[in-house]
Amino acid sequence: MKYALILDHVSQYSVNLMCDVLGVHRSGFYRWRDAPKSQRETRKEKVASLVKDTYEAFEAAYGAPRITQELNALGHKCSVNYIARIMQERGILARNGKAFNYGGHALTMHNVADNLLWRDFSTDRPNQKWVTDITYVWVRKEWLYLATVMDLYSRRIIGWSLDTSMTERLITQAMQMAIDARGTAPGLIVHSDRGTQYRSNSYVSFLEKHEITRSMSRKGNCWDNAAMESFFARLKVELIYAKCYQSIEEAKSGIFGYIEIFYNRKRRHSANDGLSPVEFEETAAFAA
CATH class of the missing domain: 1.10.10 (Arc Repressor Mutant, subunit A)
Known part of the structure; x- marks a missing residue:
């Protein structure tokens, strides 16, 4: 459809120019753009x-x-x-x-770390194994990127960051939040995939500064970071797909509530004997 083509390229060309080239009226385009979407169009956007x-x-x-x-x-x-x-x-x-x-x-695969985790997601104390990754959240007409850090001890999300661009700053902010909240311990391993952000010199130097050891999944093997992939799947099914956010601010508010209020403090986790991450940590600390 010509109107859809114009909408897809409004950031590159003027509406007037595209309407003239495609032989349509500007008023028609704006009426189409502002009209309520049909159920069919809404479903297609969601599936896309x-x-x-x-x-x-x-x-x-x-x-x-x-x-x-x-x-x-x-x-x-x-x-x-x-x-x-x-x-x-x-x-x-x-x-x-x-x-x-x-x-x-x-890209040349520089700064690749060995896979130290080898899908062993078990741990008997906090700050022994962390996993981290980035996921994409589609908000109306643009991507919002979420970087998270999980402590495998309780599956608690201990650091996270949101931005409209996927940069080293995004993942470093999430990691800094985790460090501020938990500190670090000798021998701490942080596992990620081989994304360019996680191989950047600035991120590698950041981890070295905090004496954190890097681990990376094998090439193209998402199951090497299955714990984080599982969290992202829950986030998408339980929040993102159900809400279909129309603004960045709405999405940020919803994600904050999901992570900090629902997932960490209320959602029961099978790896924690049916306790939420916070409940699991509090119970373990009391028992100790």
């Missing part, structure tokens, strides 16, 4: 956001069939053809697809 989240979560490895399987498993019923059309319209292509180009994988 889910597709983008899943595509990024599996590091661009999944095409339409596997993304469809993931979404159906989460309770979002859709067909392979429907997902394929959405991916085609938005230029989303799996890593094994023709003409694939995904900048994050094309």
Whole structure:
């Protein structure tokens, strides 16, 4: 649709120019833009956001069939053809697809750390093993990025940061929050994927300054950081997909409430014998 094409490029070209080139009236475009969305359009936007989240979560490895399987498993019923059309319209292509180009994988893999965790998410005390990652939250017309740090001892989110850009500053702020809240202990390991932010010189130097040892997942293996992926999946299903935030401020407020009030203090966790992360830590401290 011509109006949708104009909306997708308003940050690059003027509306007047695009309307003239495409032979449509500006008034028609604005009426279309401001009109209430149909149920069909609303669903398509929601599914498109889910597709983008899943595509990024599996590091661009999944095409339409596997993304469809993931979404159906989460309770979002859709067909392979429907997902394929959405991916085609938005230029989303799996890593094994023709003409694939995904900048994050094309960079030289410098500052890669060994995988010290090896999917052993067990720990008997705080500040022994932390995991960290970034997830994407689609808010109306732009991405919001959330970086989190989890202590595997209780699965508590001890540090987090939100921003509209995915930079070293985003992950460093989340890590600084964790350090301010918990301090560090000798032998502390922080595990992440191989994202460029986690391999940046500034982030590596930051961890070295605090005597924190880095660990990294194997290339393209999201299950090496399964505890954090599980948290992100809960966040998306229990909050993001249900709310469909229309503003950055709404999303920030909702995410704050989910992490600090609901997840850390109320949500029961199977790894904690059915206790919330805060309850688990308080119970363990009392028993000691």
